[in-house]
Amino acid sequence: MIVAEIKPFGEIKDILKGYNKVLIVGCGTCVTVCMSGGERQVELLASALRIARKIEGNEITVGERTILRQCDPEFIDQIKDEAAQYDAILSMACGAGVQGITERLGSISVLPAMNTTFIGVSDGQGTWVEVCTACGDCILYKTGGICPVARCAKGLINGPCGGSQSGLCEVSKDNPCVWQQIYARLVKLNLLHSLKGMSQPKTWPVHPRRLVREDLRLKKEPTKGV
Amino acid sequence: MTDKAIPPCQAACPIHTDVRGYVSAIAKGDVEEAIRIIRQVNPVRDLSLNGVNPFPSVCGRICTRPCENVCRRAQIDEPISIAALKRFAADQTKGLKLIQQPEHYYDEKVAVIGGGPAGLTAAHDLALLGYSVTVFEAQNVLGGMLSEGIPQYRLPKDVVKEEIDFILSLGVEVKTGLSLGRDFTIEGLLKDYQAVFLAIGSQKSLFPKCNGVELSGIITAVEFLKQVSRGQRPLLGKRVVVVGGGHTATDAARTSLRLGSSEVTIIYRRTLDEMPAGREEVEDAEREGVKISYLTAPVEFLGNRNVQKVRCIEMRLGELDESGRRRPVPIENSEFEIDADTVILAIGYIPEVDALKDSRLILSKNGTVVVKDKTGVTNLKGVFGGGDVVSGPLSVIEAIAAGKKAADAIHRYFYNIPNKEFEEPLAFRSLDDSVVRLINKSIRQKMPTLPIEKRINSFAEVELGYNWDEAVREAQRCLLCGSGALVEENCAACLNCVRICPYGVPVPGREIAEIDISQCQACGICMSECSASAINLKLETKEEARATLEKVIDVAMRETPKVLIIGFYCKYKLPAGPPDGREGVYWLGKLCTGRLDVFQLIYPFELGADGVAVHMCKNEECHFRDGSRWLLTHIERAKKILDEIGMGANRLDIISEEDVSDFRKRFEDLGINPI
Numbered sequence: 001m002i003v004a005e006i007k008p009f010g011e012i013k014d015i016l017k018g019y020n021k022v023l024i025v026g027c028g029t030c031v032t033v034c035m036s037g038g039e040r041q042v043e044l045l046a047s048a049l050r051i052a053r054k055i056e057g058n059e060i061t062v063g064e065r066t067i068l069r070q071c072d073p074e075f076i077d078q079i080k081d082e083a084a085q086y087d088a089i090l091s092m093a094c095g096a097g098v099q100g101i102t103e104r105l106g107s108i109s110v111l112p113a114m115n116t117t118f119i120g121v122s123d124g125q126g127t128w129v130e131v132c133t134a135c136g137d138c139i140l141y142k143t144g145g146i147c148p149v150a151r152c153a154k155g156l157i158n159g160p161c162g163g164s165q166s167g168l169c170e171v172s173k174d175n176p177c178v179w180q181q182i183y184a185r186l187v188k189l190n191l192l193h194s195l196k197g198m199s200q201p202k203t204w205p206v207h208p209r210r211l212v213r214e215d216l217r218l219k220k221e222p223t224k225g226v
Numbered sequence: 227m228t229d230k231a232i233p234p235c236q237a238a239c240p241i242h243t244d245v246r247g248y249v250s251a252i253a254k255g256d257v258e259e260a261i262r263i264i265r266q267v268n269p270v271r272d273l274s275l276n277g278v279n280p281f282p283s284v285c286g287r288i289c290t291r292p293c294e295n296v297c298r299r300a301q302i303d304e305p306i307s308i309a310a311l312k313r314f315a316a317d318q319t320k321g322l323k324l325i326q327q328p329e330h331y332y333d334e335k336v337a338v339i340g341g342g343p344a345g346l347t348a349a350h351d352l353a354l355l356g357y358s359v360t361v362f363e364a365q366n367v368l369g370g371m372l373s374e375g376i377p378q379y380r381l382p383k384d385v386v387k388e389e390i391d392f393i394l395s396l397g398v399e400v401k402t403g404l405s406l407g408r409d410f411t412i413e414g415l416l417k418d419y420q421a422v423f424l425a426i427g428s429q430k431s432l433f434p435k436c437n438g439v440e441l442s443g444i445i446t447a448v449e450f451l452k453q454v455s456r457g458q459r460p461l462l463g464k465r466v467v468v469v470g471g472g473h474t475a476t477d478a479a480r481t482s483l484r485l486g487s488s489e490v491t492i493i494y495r496r497t498l499d500e501m502p503a504g505r506e507e508v509e510d511a512e513r514e515g516v517k518i519s520y521l522t523a524p525v526e527f528l529g530n531r532n533v534q535k536v537r538c539i540e541m542r543l544g545e546l547d548e549s550g551r552r553r554p555v556p557i558e559n560s561e562f563e564i565d566a567d568t569v570i571l572a573i574g575y576i577p578e579v580d581a582l583k584d585s586r587l588i589l590s591k592n593g594t595v596v597v598k599d600k601t602g603v604t605n606l607k608g609v610f611g612g613g614d615v616v617s618g619p620l621s622v623i624e625a626i627a628a629g630k631k632a633a634d635a636i637h638r639y640f641y642n643i644p645n646k647e648f649e650e651p652l653a654f655r656s657l658d659d660s661v662v663r664l665i666n667k668s669i670r671q672k673m674p675t676l677p678i679e680k681r682i683n684s685f686a687e688v689e690l691g692y693n694w695d696e697a698v699r700e701a702q703r704c705l706l707c708g709s710g711a712l713v714e715e716n717c718a719a720c721l722n723c724v725r726i727c728p729y730g731v732p733v734p735g736r737e738i739a740e741i742d743i744s745q746c747q748a749c750g751i752c753m754s755e756c757s758a759s760a761i762n763l764k765l766e767t768k769e770e771a772r773a774t775l776e777k778v779i780d781v782a783m784r785e786t787p788k789v790l791i792i793g794f795y796c797k798y799k800l801p802a803g804p805p806d807g808r809e810g811v812y813w814l815g816k817l818c819t820g821r822l823d824v825f826q827l828i829y830p831f832e833l834g835a836d837g838v839a840v841h842m843c844k845n846e847e848c849h850f851r852d853g854s855r856w857l858l859t860h861i862e863r864a865k866k867i868l869d870e871i872g873m874g875a876n877r878l879d880i881i882s883e884e885d886v887s888d889f890r891k892r893f894e895d896l897g898i899n900p901i
Contacts, residue, residue, distance in 0.1 A: 009870035028758060032718035038757035039716070044825050044867070051832050052871035054901045066758075068716075125725045 001121075002030040002094045003128045004037060004114040006045070013052060015111050016060070016090065022049075023086040024113070025079060025101065026066030027093035034128055037092030037114055039066040045092070045113065061086075070097025076104040083108055118150075136205050142194050144185035149202070151178040157199045230652055231744060233707040235293035235308060237653035240627035243277050245293055246709065249311055250765070252701035253817065254797060258322065260315035265324050280350040280393050281343060281626060283385045284372055286313025287689065290504065290621040296653065299705055301662050304670040306704050310689075314697040320388070325395065328356030334640050337362060337419035339406050342370020343622050344613025345425035346393050347629025348636075353396040355637050360419070361398060364405035370427050372622065374452045375474070377481050378685040383455075407581035412609060421608045421636045424595060425629065426581060428614035432574040434469065438527030447478040447572035454481055463567025465489045467536050469524055470572030472502040472619075478570045479516045483682050490516045491564060495523040495541050495554040510675075514682055523554065525561060527569060535563045577615045587611075594618055601635035601645055602628065610635055654707050654744035661745050664729050664851055671700040698801040702817075702849070709765040710746025711753060713739055717760040723752035728851035749850035750821030754860065765817065774814065775826060779833040782812045789893050792830040793881075794819055795841035798849035805841050805881070810890060820853025827864035831873055834901070837893040838878045873899065 007015075016022060024042050031037030046062040053060040063086060067075045070093035083089055088109040091098040094116040102110040118130035133150045139157065140147055148157050153171035160179035163170030167180045186192045235245040244263050251260035264282045279285060289309045297305030336352050338345040341363030349359045367373050372386045394400060404410060406426060415422050431446035433439050445460070447470065453460055466482040468475050471494035482490045492511070494501060497520045501508060512518065519538070526537040540560035543552035579593040588596040588605045595611040597603060602610040612628030614620060638645060657665075674690040675681075681688055692700060710731075711723070717738035724732045724739055732741045732752060741752070741761075753761040753768065762768055775792075782790050793811040795804050796819045804813035816822060819840065830838050840861060845854040858880075865875035877896060881889045 009867070028716060028718055032758045033720040035720060035722065035757040038718065038720075039759035040757050040823075040825070043759070044828065047825060047828050047832050048867050048871050051828070051873060051901065054832075055872045066716075122721075125722075 001033055001119070002096070002116060003034045003118050003120040003130075004031050004094045004116045005034075006036050006041065006092070007113055007115055009048065009052070012045070012090070012113055013049070015113075016049070016088070019060070019087045019109070020058075021061045021063075021085070021087045022090050023063040023065060023079070023083055023088075024049075024090045024092060025070065026064075027070045027091075027097050028066055028068040031093055031097075031114065032066075034122075035126075042066055042092055045090075071100045073100070073104045076101050080105065135202060136209065137202055139199060142197075142199065143182045144189060144191065144194075146178060146182050146185060148178050148182065151175075151181075157202065159195070231654045231708065232651050234296040234298060234653040235306075235707075237651045238292040238296045240292070240623050241277055241279060241630055242651060243279055243293075245308055246704065246706055248315055249306060249308065249701045249704045250706055250709065250817075252311055252315060252697055253704060253706075253801075254815070255698055255801070255803070257315055257318045260311075261319040261322065262324060264312060264315060266326060276630070278351070278354075278630075279626065280347055281372075281389050281622070282312050282316035283389055284343070284381060285309065285623055285626070286311075286316050287381050287385065288376060289623050292623070298654070298657055298707055299703060301657050302665050303667045307670055307673065307692075307700050310671075310673055310692055311697060311701055314692045317691055318694075326354060328354055331356045332640070334358075334420040335360070335418065336421045336423065336636055337415045338423045338425065339412070339415075340370065340425035340427055340613070340615070341365075341368035341400065341402070342425060342427050342613065342625060343372055344427075344625040344629040344632075345370070345423065346390060346398075347626045348423045348425065348612070348633045349398045349629075350393045350396060351630055351633035352636065353393075353398050355633065357637075359398050361400045362404050362406070362410065362415075363400065363402045364426075366402050368400060368402065371429070374455045375429075375448060375477075377451060377454065377477050377484075379480070379484070379681065379688050380477070382687050405581065407584060412585045412587070412606065416608055421610065421639060423602075423629075423632045423636065424587075424604070424609060424611045424615060425613040425625075425632070426577060426615050428575045428577045428594070428619045430576050430578050430593075431571060432576060433571060434524055434573060436524050436526050438529065438533065441527050441529050441533040442531055443529070443533040443567065444527060444569040444571065447474045447570050448575065450478055450570055451481060454485070459485055462487045465565050465567045466491070466570060467564055467566040467568075468492045468570045468572060469536075470494065470574075471496065471500070472572060472574075473504075473507060475570075475572035476503045476507050476511045476516070478572050480511050480514055482568075482570070483514055483516065484685060487568070488515075492516060492518045493522040493524065493536070493538060493564070494518065494520055496543065496551065497521060500551045510688065514678060519564075521554065523556065524569075528563070533566055533569050536566050536569060537561060537563050575614075575619045592618060599645075600631060601638075602632045603635065603639075608639070610639075657705075658745055661729050661731065661747070665705070665747065666849065666851075668703045670703070671696045695802060702798055702801060706748050706765060708743050709763070710743050710748040711741045711750070711761050711763055712743065713741050714760045714762060716758050717756075718758040720757050722755055722757060723761060726755055727752055747850060749818055749853060751850070751852065751856050754821040754823035754856065763821070771826065772829070775829065776833065778812050778814055779830060779835060783834055789836040789896075789898060790834060791837040791839055791890070791893050792835045793839040793841065794822055794826075796843055796849070796853075799843040799847060800841070811839060818848075818850050818853045820848070820850060820856040822857060822860060824860050824864045824867070827860060827878060828867055831868070831877070831899060831901070834899075836877065836899045837896065839881050839889060839893075840879070842880045842882050 024046050026037050026039050026042035042064050046064045049062050065079050067078055069075050090111050090113050092113045098110055098112045119132040120128040120130045123129045131150055135149050153169050154161055164177035169175040169177045233246045236242050247263040248260040264279055286309050291309050293308045294305040299306050336357050336359045338349050338361045341361045349361050352359045368390050369386045429448055431448050462482055466487045468479045475492055479490045479492050521541040522538045523541055524536050525539050527533050528535040540557045541554040542557055544555040547553040576593040590596050595616050597611050597616050602612040604611050610632045612632040613625040676688050719738050729747050731745045732739050748765045750763045753763050791811045793813040795815055797815040797817050848854045865878050869875045
């Protein structure tokens with residue numbers, strides 16, 4: 001899932017400077033699961049904003065909505081009419097959600113309340129770790145299911161850098177050396193030989209990427225505009 | 227399965243009273259709400275009269291309490307004292323008139339024969355449905371066994387009278403002193419009334435087939451108790467032997483003691499385990515001085531004109547009989563004698579069949595009226611039967627249930643409404659051992675009683691009833707079965723609830739988290755942490771919590787205090803109300819403050835509060851596991867936000883037990899909030 005965290009309150013307040021009617025839109029998928037941009041956080045941020053602006057003597061009207069996903073136009077359409085009554089939308093989704101709404105609703109400012117951090121997995125209550133960079137060319141079959149692209153500080157794909165000490169990364173001692181982990185896993189799986197071949201330098205994609213699935217595309221224009 | 231399930235207490239109650247509803251109202255200190263739940267039709271919840279009990283004070287004292295037998299609290303320690311709480315609710319709200327008007331008035335008239343609990347309940351329900359009802363009672367007083375069968379030390383007369391007066395105040399007409407068979411017939415009534423409910427009870431005593439039973443000094447318990455209730459004081463002599471094992475036997479024995487007999491012995495042919503009177507009743511009798519001779523049956527009554535001895539035989543328990551109890555079998559050559567000046571027989575009752583013999587009603591060989599189904603339809607058109615006359619002697623709550631069913635059946639009969647299907651309600655399953663282990667133990671509040679020496683010289687009520695503190699504490703032992711968390715469809719399956727539940731109840735389902743409401747303890751911690759706001763607590767929904775807060779602040783704003791402080795406290799910790807010495811704070815009590823989420827701590831400031839105080843209990847005192855710990859977490863998060871928004875973290879303050887001093891001053895020093 002995409003992991004995101006809410007921006008510092010002061011920054012959000014600055015972003016909203018000049019806006020007096022804002023609709024906060026939560027997202028019911030990834031950011032709800034990582035407990036940063038769900039209905040509960042929308043409610044709390046809305047109240048905090050109203051109080052803060054009242055204290056400044058510059059009251060703000062804040063609306064609250066949460067839709068299931070901000071990365072699909074059909075869900076965004078659910079707030080279309082409501083959004084028209086506001087100066088801006090403050091999206092509590094990942095960057096994809098912010099831009100999803102921007103693309104769909106066009107004529108209204110869409111502002112981010114979140115910093116999108118990474119694609120990650122849950123590592124116990126309240127902790128998430130980055131495990132994938134969406135590089136577009138997966139090599140996990142070679143590395144025992146552990147990704148060096150995302151989890152090596154230097155992004156090395158042919159073994160450790162030499163700075164690894166006692167299984168810890170030299171860049172940040174808080175992190176394990178991912179190559180040590182890959183090695184240990186492959187020994188355990190009796191697959192160490194899979195590291196024998198050399199991985200060629202990755203062909204980094206040109207941004208922005210676009211994925212087109214011809215097999216899924218409608219052959220003629222849909223009758224209902226999407 | 228849990229969708230339709232109800233708490234076991236409610237399922238076991240013959241009238242399916244909303245026990246959890248009134249117990250939780252008492253737990254919150256709202257006794258008026260409790261009596262409303264017991265007495266009133268709730269038009270939103272249930273248009274039928276199911277559950278409404280016209281005899282709460284009576285049942286609160288003498289109910290046989292099938293609810294307590296199935297209470298899940300017994301898995302942890304002891305069942306909730308449900309009847310005592312009902313009594314508390316009824317006693318505390320005396321004089322509160324909860325009259326409801328019928329929605330329609332119908333033309334049909336109904337005659338009820340018998341003014342006992344079954345008949346009066348039917349009259350009550352029919353009157354509330356909008357019928358005119360006349361009750362015909364053979365005695366001069368209404369109440370049947372309630373007035374004349376149960377001694378005053380268990381059920382004072384004024385308590386019965388008050389409940390009957392309430393029923394009569396609904397417009398029920400009464401004709402006392404008129405006896406079926408002597409003064410009127412069922413056929414005769416059917417000329418003036420469109421339906422008849424026959425509920426004459428079962429008051430004719432059975433006699434043991436023993437020689438000497440005709441001797442003087444041998445009396446029946448029903449007749450004896452009736453005499454005493456009318457103020458007579460029969461001369462019993464020093465030694466009294468009571469034969470039987472039901473409530474009537476213990477009632478007769480304890481009454482004999484109160485009339486001055488010093489040696490009172492109950493002889494019962496089975497053991498305490500089989501004794502219908504129930505363990506508590508037996509213990510009370512023994513404490514007062516009644517001896518009980520178990521596994522003993524009378525063989526012969528000896529004496530000249532007056533009885534002098536009871537010849538008994540020892541019994542042992544053999545195979546199971548048709549009632550599911552082990553059949554007592556005499557032990558050969560074990561006869562012995564007990565001296566007796568009076569013998570009181572309490573071995574069973576049948577209806578007064580003489581009154582029915584001229585009617586065309588079909589009777590069983592025991593003399594009970596045969597009905598076609600549970601609704602009480604008899605072989606005569608328009609004639610319904612219910613209560614002890616149909617079932618044989620049972621409890622008051624069974625009689626009430628029969629009265630309710632008859633009222634419902636009569637209404638359906640008049641308007642050709644098909645009968646409801648009498649589906650037995652499904653009760654929540656037992657608590658899992660893994661959950662039981664995690665629930666704090668809490669002992670049952672003892673019922674205060676009259677000291678023994680004061681009891682046996684008078685007919686003063688033995689059980690004194692809970693005081694406010696005892697009642698609230700007892701009610702708070704209730705597990706509030708099924709009031710817990712419901713997962714709504716917008717659950718994002720973040721599994722936060724799965725990870726944080728102190729009782730380990732939520733599990734990941736196929737699409738959303740699943741919480742088995744039969745196991746949930748209703749602490750609400752998952753609700754306070756649910757990112758999608760997809761969990762709601764039946765006990766107090768998010769919307770209700772918010773509305774209550776808004777209401778309190780609205781009231782506070784109008785009173786324009788110098789500084790407006792909202793205080794939260796735990797009702798489990800402080801059942802008597804907000805902490806002492808903290809006047810001038812607008813308090814909100816919660817059944818556990820662990821589910822006070824960050825929003826509820828911030829929102830008061832938006833509404834105009836100058837400070838929020840949270841009375842904190844220590845974690846080890848917490849009613850629910852982890853409640854205090856979560857409250858602290860929420861306070862920390864809220865303080866951070868208050869700092870960020872310029873309100874100041876110190877406007878949210880924890881006040882502890884010790885810290886009585888000047889917390890108010892701290893708020894006053896901060897002055898009004900910067901808004």
